[in-house]
Amino acid sequence: MSASADGGPRPPRRSERGRRAIATVCLSGTLEDKLTAAAAAGFDGVEVFEPDLVAAPWSPAELATRCADLGLSIDLYQPFRDLDSTDPARFARNLRRAERKFDVMAALGVDTVLVCSSVAPDAVDDTDRLAEQLATAAARAGERGLRIAYEALAWGTHVSTWERSWDAVRRADSPALGLCLDSFHVLSRGGDPAGFAQVPGDKLFFLQLADAPALRMDVLQWSRHHRLFPGQGAFDLPGFLDAVLAAGYTGPLSLEVFNDVYRQSDPSRTAVDAMRSLQWLEEALALRRPAIGLPAPLPTAPSAPALSGWSFTELEVDGVSGPRVAGVLGALGFTHTGQHRSKPVQLWEQGRARVLVNASVVRPGATGVAAVAALGLESADPGRSAARAEAMSAPVLPRTRGAAEAELSAVAAPDGTQVFFTRTVPDGWPADFLPTGTTADTGRGITRVDHVGLAQPFDAFDEAGLFYRAVLGLEPQEVTELAAPFGLVRTRAVTGADRAVRLALSASTLRRGGWAPGVPEPQYVAFATDDIVTTARALRAAGAPLLPVPANYADDLDARLDLGPELLAAIREHGLLYEEDASGSYLHLVTEVLGDRVFFEVVQRLDGYDGYGSTDAPVRMAAHRRLRQAALLPAGG
Amino acid sequence: MSASADGGPRPPRRSERGRRAIATVCLSGTLEDKLTAAAAAGFDGVEVFEPDLVAAPWSPAELATRCADLGLSIDLYQPFRDLDSTDPARFARNLRRAERKFDVMAALGVDTVLVCSSVAPDAVDDTDRLAEQLATAAARAGERGLRIAYEALAWGTHVSTWERSWDAVRRADSPALGLCLDSFHVLSRGGDPAGFAQVPGDKLFFLQLADAPALRMDVLQWSRHHRLFPGQGAFDLPGFLDAVLAAGYTGPLSLEVFNDVYRQSDPSRTAVDAMRSLQWLEEALALRRPAIGLPAPLPTAPSAPALSGWSFTELEVDGVSGPRVAGVLGALGFTHTGQHRSKPVQLWEQGRARVLVNASVVRPGATGVAAVAALGLESADPGRSAARAEAMSAPVLPRTRGAAEAELSAVAAPDGTQVFFTRTVPDGWPADFLPTGTTADTGRGITRVDHVGLAQPFDAFDEAGLFYRAVLGLEPQEVTELAAPFGLVRTRAVTGADRAVRLALSASTLRRGGWAPGVPEPQYVAFATDDIVTTARALRAAGAPLLPVPANYADDLDARLDLGPELLAAIREHGLLYEEDASGSYLHLVTEVLGDRVFFEVVQRLDGYDGYGSTDAPVRMAAHRRLRQAALLPAGG
Known part of the structure; x- marks a missing residue:
């Protein structure tokens, strides 16, 4: 090398x-x-x-x-x-x-x-x-x-x-x-x-x-x-x-x-x-092909270890967005269970969903920064994952470690997101966090991370698909295109075995210019629940800032599909979004945007639905845009 | 209205x-x-x-x-x-x-x-x-x-x-x-x-x-x-x-x-x-169709007067680029013949080619600004041209006039270029300029403006074609695409009757991003000569900053075409670019970029050639990029 x-x-x-x-x-x-x-x-x-x-x-x-x-x-x-x-x-x-x-x-x-x-x-x-x-x-x-x-x-x-x-x-x-x-x-x-x-x-x-x-x-x-x-x-x-x-x-x-x-x-x-x-x-x-006797080039990287799920998702926040993100995690039923030994990083947990909130990043001049900074992926062999990434020309990131901290190997994805190869075992990355003394309760029904959604820089979409395929061994899914309010958007998921890791990538089909309202390059973490109606009810009771969905949306669902009165009533009551694919169906809800570009989703997959609710994305984008416009209006305006 | x-x-x-x-x-x-x-x-x-x-x-x-x-x-x-x-x-x-x-x-x-x-x-x-x-x-x-x-x-x-x-x-x-x-x-x-x-x-x-x-x-x-x-x-x-x-x-x-x-x-x-x-x-x-008896909508704008040529092209410059632009105009054989009565604007002339150099624009923080600010077009009826533009939703520009100054009507094109409708008669726009006492000599063989080239902002390419067609009555020509060093470029000319006015529009087919070397949105004025070899010789003698063309370019011409030894020698000696279309051929030469985005060309059309040398554009762009890189290198680097 x-x-x-x-x-x-x-x-x-x-x-x-x-x-x-x-x-x-x-x-x-x-x-x-x-x-x-x-x-x-x-x-x-x-x-x-x-x-x-x-x-x-x-x-x-x-x-x-x-x-x-x-x-x-x-x-x-x-x-x-x-x-x-x-x-x-x-x-x-x-x-x-x-x-x-x-x-x-x-x-x-x-x-x-x-x-x-x-x-x-x-x-x-x-x-x-x-x-x-x-x-x-x-x-x-x-x-x-x-x-x-x-x-x-x-x-x-x-x-x-x-x-x-x-x-x-x-x-x-x-x-x-x-x-x-x-x-x-x-x-x-x-x-x-x-x-x-x-x-x-x-x-x-x-x-x-x-x-x-x-x-x-x-x-x-x-x-x-x-x-x-x-x-x-x-x-x-x-x-x-x-x-x-x-x-x-x-x-x-x-x-x-x-x-x-x-x-x-x-x-x-x-x-x-x-x-x-x-x-x-x-x-x-x-x-x-069999290796012997044929003039094929020899692979130069160790094989990719299996990725069995999400260890954590790390959000970077500043002094303005940090309290807001923490408050919303609390309303979503997460508990602040750990504090990093040497950095201003909090661990929040619910079920197997873990979110790190990192307030150590200061961007000069920016306020309200909230972004997905890192993905922690559960690797069968973190060392080999890192060696493979390095052999596949992935930029290896320098890490500053304290004496008692676990060694973490990270590489930079094409959009700059840090990708960590980890194991969630007692002497693994959790050892970096001192318990707060509060343990996570059953929360509001969130069990784990379903997927993370990352809008890619315009130039990096195809590069990113290959990066996750070649470096991490994830499998790219079909490319789809949707007509969003501010321009066409291309989407492609990359997924691991058994869909234990799903990453939803998206990018504008044309680089956006001066007129670029809405949320630029949005990022989100989608949490799974086994009963979205119960979860939604609990979130509303807890005051989670859920995105209002227009009544026209449910009226259109009702015209197009025969959902039955009970489901339709729940959709209307809780502002759920609903989509079907060839196998099953998908119910999800969305929060407001926190800081400049991050929001959360809660999702429930039924009967083997394998998508990411992308047909609902235009409704979500228009609603997010409206909230941002309202936030910018003078009081009473 | x-x-x-x-x-x-x-x-x-x-x-x-x-x-x-x-x-x-x-x-x-x-x-x-x-x-x-x-x-x-x-x-x-x-x-x-x-x-x-x-x-x-x-x-x-x-x-x-x-x-x-x-x-x-x-x-x-x-x-x-x-x-x-x-x-x-x-x-x-x-x-x-x-x-x-x-x-x-x-x-x-x-x-x-x-x-x-x-x-x-x-x-x-x-x-x-x-x-x-x-x-x-x-x-x-x-x-x-x-x-x-x-x-x-x-x-x-x-x-x-x-x-x-x-x-x-x-x-x-x-x-x-x-x-x-x-x-x-x-x-x-x-x-x-x-x-x-x-x-x-x-x-x-x-x-x-x-x-x-x-x-x-x-x-x-x-x-x-x-x-x-x-x-x-x-x-x-x-x-x-x-x-x-x-x-x-x-x-x-x-x-x-x-x-x-x-x-x-x-x-x-x-x-x-x-x-x-x-x-x-x-x-x-x-x-x-005949107007009577058919339920067609009535046109709402007066018809477009004929445009018979270029009155002037106005460049805006600052204190850094102004002397450089004036020096190069001099080397190209132009004479400073007039000074505006109330503004820091110089009139430079050669044959029927007229260039205004306007030093009144100050852009905070920028140095070396040089841009095409305005196009002066010779209209058969300037008042009607302006009225039509206004009826066609063109933004009419406010003008500050001194007491003795001719009334000039201007509208803004989609890229912000000002378009003036004028007549070059003694009581027309030339009356705004006091003679310097120096009159233009025969110069170096430049007779008039052949065309102006304006790179359009990404979003404005189709809008611009329709603007010049609907507002000015120019006719759009075929859209072509060329593979340039820094991305694909689309080009389209709009032309008046008898090609007395030609405007070459271009735009990137994708909006350029962070890696955008070369000249951003280049603009140029192409002057006509009837004998480019003689003109080129005179320009070189006068020290005009002509763009060096790689020797490989002439070698490739020689491989592809049978140009004859005399023409080929002239191409090699003077750094000419050569292109053919179905009717005829085109010889042109290009200057260095002056300030941030403007250069000049001198062109000769032979046998009814009707293009703009666009197949040579990649060679020109690479050469311009090289000069800019060289200018940015430390001394001895």
Whole structure:
């Protein structure tokens, strides 16, 4: 494990098997920015995307030196478009263009160029001519010690499947001509990687890896705007890579992701995210195939221990929000049972739900801060969880420990939330807290934490899904979108085995601008109860600040569903929200926002309901906005 | 013309013909926010989108009162989904749901509900059953004095064309059942509005208007995310509306636009933009059809006078950037010919290119400010241009005038740029400037302003296109997208007759976040020359700070195109950028960025080239970024 400039851990470089590369087009910035980021994240090589070179101040030879200085090989020059399937005069001009690019490649010291299948509307549909022109160009390349990797674009005029590209390469029968396989182009068209077995391994010149969400749209737009890194989307990348390696491919695993968000995000973060995606993929592949005798890359991280639940959720508060949060926890039936030995942190408990209220954080100039600062997760092996996180390029957080305090390992999630790997045993983290002398009673029926909801920064949504998948071993669920009052919101849960850990992630589909009312990046802790009506009644009696739900909401429920008079009356009386999925139903209630962005929920799942009440979110957001507006109005206004 | 809360002009309300309405779903915010915005923009009525009501704190009767207080009628309640084409048991439940919604409508005082064609996967493909179930529901509505407007969704399971919806309505033959026509659903499927003529006018219950860009994607996603207001997209809305009115429709012109950006933008701005789109549409319709005898709405604004060129471009500078801008104008061959009578504004001239340098703006805390503050456009009738702008809800800017100064009318464009309507005649705006005694010589071959380039704020791109179209009478050109180093950029030019005025608008396709290097929202003025090589040589001799273009750029040009040795040598020698379109070619050069965001270009168009060099923009952006990085490095770094 080597250390990078920013101090985070990085996976070791590889010299041969399983070398990792990234196309410069994946990253934002100038070529200088991109190379720095790729090297810092631990990549072994890059694909040079031609427009990046064209806009760069370095000559090709200077670029080669720069890459060597950074420890990066140049594995591919790309793309060369519309070479073939044309008349002799135009083909001659294309050969001239190719020769100029071969000059560039020679100066770069890269031996492989990517040639894409023609997208010219007037490309000739003639397999013989295609093979002949490819062979001619490959012969020119071969004379200079270079080679052509031919790739079928999913929207190629005539060659749009890997089978057609292989047919052309086979017919051309040139040693300097082989295939480039790209997971997007194959899987977006429903192609079957099983067929790769028919291709001799030495004809597999290059492999490009990209995942993508399941979208119904023009494949060109899908490819150019919405590709994702492996493990972030819906494609079976482990299966794809398995088939490519089984066919004898021995080159680098190289990422080529065109994505609108990554195109404008900090390239050093994107590169780490990208590296993590390859580590995840290598591990998924290793789990899938027998390890012996196949040239798969070896996983570099210890396996993820099972996470069996929530140890605690830590809220950070200040002097204004702290008493308010404590008061509301009390009204929700929590008891202040412990006080941290060395820090101003309180432990509040009810059933197996534990909340830490940390007043040690002071943000200059801010008042009313209340945020989810940390998640404590119950790990079967906290040390191994932490070692895995470090191996997966998660930033490890420094901790200040007192003499009697348990060792806690924490890493930072993409949104900055601290993730602790813990065990709730007497000599574990609870030993840091001195008992207050008050023990938790049965409270108001809250049994445990059901889930935590974290709105993600706009750039971090896909990164976060992969982070929780690759670092913690949680499983991402389906991405859904909802029309909220202040813009569309995307949601995705990540869950552990038996749903003992559920984390509901959300983000705006567009970064919000100047008009951004409502609660910015809301966070919440949802507590479970086995009887929400009884709990709701107790909370109201205790004066918990429950969010008022409009009467129209229950009227609409009544029009749409046949809930029966008793349930409907309870919904109306207690301001409950109700949702159904294919399996069961969900009742939940929401508090006011405490401080600037945190609220609590109490939820009851019935009959295997597996969602998070997201269809009710717009009602909740509008109601929260109204309370905040009312709070801002002058008295009597 | 009534005044609104923010002081801007608003079109007068209409009681009957041509009433203007907007669906609440078009606007961001809570229902309270939306109604306030619609009323302030001068709308006559609204469509109430059910989820907005469900999340609202008002009962339906309270909402009706609120709308009446705001002077808004409620013209439609929508949507009611999946009513028909189902088995008797489910249809009975759907009727129960409808009755509850009829209760809501009665309390709201709205008589028409929108019923969409079923999208249920198991909807029965049986026209008789569809007609029968629609008739049954319509009879229930009719008993209560209500009516159903049936609409074919473009993605309806069986009813996806307006012809099929009309077939069902005709068969059902119920007085309480008619059609809702939606321009998106008809035009997105390539439907022909000419067929509306077969529908009796009294069966056209409602009309929803939306434009859209030409996109190749799933029609549901296209509709839900990318609709635009009339005049912003690629659909023939005037033709559509003409056909609907010719068929006898007499109801309101109502906008229903689902758009990701408008869903999160300030609703008061969106509502003004929406109102302008209807004014544009009414005018386009009036130009299209004879005025007599047809119930078309009357245009409310005087027609747009022709704009014959640029009077001036005004840059605002501060004490740091001012001398730099003046120095560069001098190196470009401009002469300081005039000084404003009462303000610290210099007039610089070369040929017919005029630049005002205004040092009167002080931004606290900022140094090196340089921005395009104003555009002076040569109008055939400045007074009428201003009156039109005011009638089109453009914010009119207050001007402070000295005794001897010409009256200048200015309005604010969506990005805040001031737009002046002027005439360059002796008693026009030049009379405000006292001659310096120095007259402009022939300079370095710059003859006039070719175009001005303005990066738009993220939210304002579509609004700006419609602003220049509706307010100034400029014609929007095609929208293109380019992959720039720091994210995707969308571009669109708006142009006047004979291209005497060209404005190149651009915006990021996603709002930029924390990692936003490069020049934020760059602005530039492009000057024309008839001989760019001679001009370039003169500029270099004069020490103009021209942007260095990487050698790789010319190498790539040479590989791709056969430019001939002379031109290629000139490109290399002078750092020219070169682009071709279907007609001709374009040579341009770029200066360094002056101050925080302004640069100059010199351009030569050959053989009818009609673009703006946008394919070269990534090279320019990377080079500008490099200079800024270099400027920020410590000496010797």
